[in-house]
Amino acid sequence: MNLLDDDLTIDIAELFKIFGDSTRIKIINVLLQNELCVCDIASKINISQSAVSHQLRILKQAKLVKYRKEGNCIIYSLSDDHVKKIFLLGCEHINEL
Amino acid sequence: MNLLDDDLTIDIAELFKIFGDSTRIKIINVLLQNELCVCDIASKINISQSAVSHQLRILKQAKLVKYRKEGNCIIYSLSDDHVKKIFLLGCEHINEL
């Protein structure tokens, strides 16, 4: 791995910035187990529907979560294995401190 | 991996928050190759000495970097392999997007 150019360092920082909020981490954490609709996420992590929805938008824009409609619910899940990997590596680091 | 409690989710978010700034990512990136003193870091990434020093303090508090004195220089390096792992996983994710 050589020196990264500035654009790439900004992209990487932007990625980690998304993981750098406890509401988003809680969302990712509950989605590790199951896909869930917005109101179930909100009640599981005890954060308002509006706040969850705002944060899901950020996770969606960063392509860290995907979603599908079912009736009048919208069911979210993690996009891919990378999200889980990054999350678990973070956990691991914390556990070793 | 089960549901994390709130304290742990906050710790994990705090960890990623540290990686979520482009100045700090640039610092980590140059330290991947070699240990470096503050002014060399500053000149390599083209950020003021003061800003670098402030950010090194944050990295130090999070135990992501360590340092040693040599003459009147202070030489910084990454604390352990976890930092590198997390950084590289971030790179990988970016490269695949």
Add this chain to the structure above:
DNA sequence: TTTATATATGAATAGATGTTCATATATAAA
């Protein structure tokens, strides 16, 4: 169609964060 439920979103606000500037501290060199 009316009502209820689920989700999204804009505006406002409070709090957090990164940089700069000035300066303090510490070590080395003269």
Add this chain to the structure above:
DNA sequence: TTTATATATGAACATCTATTCATATATAAA
């Protein structure tokens, strides 16, 4: 001791960010 160099740090400032509140939109049920 004086001067120069390296680093750290506090204050101020501007910017960013997450939440709340109110409300819009959309789908389902009655």
